[in-house]
Amino acid sequence: MVLSYLRSVTGKKLYSFKLAYIHLLVFIISTLGIYFAYISGNFGGREYWEFPPFFAVLIIAGWILFLINFISSLSSFRNQPVYIWMWMTGIIFFLFTYLESYLWVIPYFRKNLIGDLLIQWKSNGSMVGSWNMLIYGSSIFLMEKISGNKETSQSSIAFILYFTGLFNLMFNWGHHIYTLPTAPYVQYISYAVSMTELFIIGRIIFNWKKTLDTAQKNLHILSYRLLLSADIWVFLTLALAILMSIPGINVYTHGTHITVAHTMGATIGINSFILLATITDNSEDNCSNLLHYHKIINKGIWISNISLLIFWCSLIGAGIKKAIWQTAEVQNSFSMMMQELKPYFIVFMAAGISLAIGLFCIIFPLMKMKISCIFKK
């Protein structure tokens, strides 16, 4: 998607389509290989990357090809809009943090149990920020395309917000490991840096009215509706993230389902809706408009948002219950606590099924259109 958008920004062809196809092929091969490894119970990696480390080489190779194609396709780095900075940051930092997350293969790092955990979550935390740079960059590009206002992405405010994001990407990862016995400054730096996100949330609150006015004008555009959904989830997820970044609160929420709620809100509520918005926009540009499917996609957006809210609340409910258990003077056994969480898990499962149906209502028409478009061509 980034490479496709880059072409419309520069108005030129990609540096190399061949490289882009090889990049895609490498990712398809590694994805299939990873699924095969999971199905056959062949692990060896760590959280998020549980597959055998060999596949990491393929992922790194694919990412390097992406970086080469991106940089070479840009004619100049001067006066570029903020989303070009964001995409570039996302690609470079993802590559760096991904490599960093594999430092454990070196015994010096692996044998330091606490140090290894520290680096693991330093890299994972920044990696999420890198991915967000790619996603939010696409979102800003799309928003600019819808509004037709090219000045926003060149404004000082856009760059102040970008640098706030970059600052957080680099230094706020410590909230994952507040309870780890590391040097206290890791906690202080992360806590202080995380609080700069208050500016972002404050901006969302104070611009709420303006956002609603814009929403009324553009609500008929499907990709805009999806972006608006993502905006709502940005607010909810960011509010939760800021609370969890306060060590005094984090000590209760850490290791509970509240952390999962935060992750799900971010991955499904923000990332998936932005990705769906970009796919919708791309399909309408390159195939035909989706007028035929507006009704079903709209329904899908409503179903998935409401389901996700219930899904999210059930996780927070389970998390609060677990937090109470974790801090109780006298604790039941772990299995008894899990039994008590059962009602929350039932709601979670029902909301999850409904969420899948909602997403299917959005994805199915997009896929149908895309396939018929390929055959027509």
Next chain:
Amino acid sequence: MIKDIFVLNYYSGMEFNEKNKILTAGILLLTFTVYSFHLYSSLPRQNLAKADDSNGKLVWQEKNCISCHQIYGLGGYLGPDLTNVYSTKGPEYIKAFLKTGTVVMPNFKLSDKEIQELLGYLKNIDQTGKADPRTFTISYNGTIKQ
């Protein structure tokens, strides 16, 4: 006034030219690099001279224990946090679980060597500190300490 700060109106007239952008990015990048390498070079030192320590961790990864269990609150949610299981439950208790599994945990059919290596890992991680949230105190400024 508060609104002006949050909406960033105060900065709207600020000149953010190419030079400023590159300078800001450069300072951030340099700070990040220095901080990262400082962390790499000052990893918390532990007395882990025995060869089986890292092997225990590799068994832990190969059997994907982290998908259900946690270490310092990091990991899965189906099983309990195992950071201090070695000192609270003891090696025999852990061995019994590893050998037979439970209603929820499958029997991974671990060899005696793998069990010993995992015990070594759990013993070492136990000695690094306490993961129990009840052992933390919260300061007035929101920070925590043990």
